[in-house]
Amino acid sequence: MRPTDTVRSSDGRETARSQTERALAVYREQAAALAEMETRQRSDPAFDFADDSLAIRQQLIATIA
Numbered sequence: 787m788r789p790t791d792t793v794r795s796s797d798g799r800e801t802a803r804s805q806t807e808r809a810l811a812v813y814r815e816q817a818a819a820l821a822e823m824e825t826r827q828r829s830d831p832a833f834d835f836a837d838d839s840l841a842i843r844q845q846l847i848a849t850i851a
Contacts, residue, residue: 809849816846 820842827839 812849813846816842
């Protein structure tokens with residue numbers, strides 16, 4: 787994780803809760819983007835869903851790993 791993303795406790799250590807909260811926020815944001823793309827794909831048959839969906843899923847896996 788980038789140092790600018792860290793939240794430090796009063797003794798200077800990064801808290802596990804802040805790491806978890808950041809990871810969940812990223813996951814939720816990417817899951818929402820994927821859901822939006824799936825909705826657009828269902829409403830517009832010309833929308834190229836496969837490429838965007840794969841990219842977001844790969845990003846999501848990399849974020850969690």
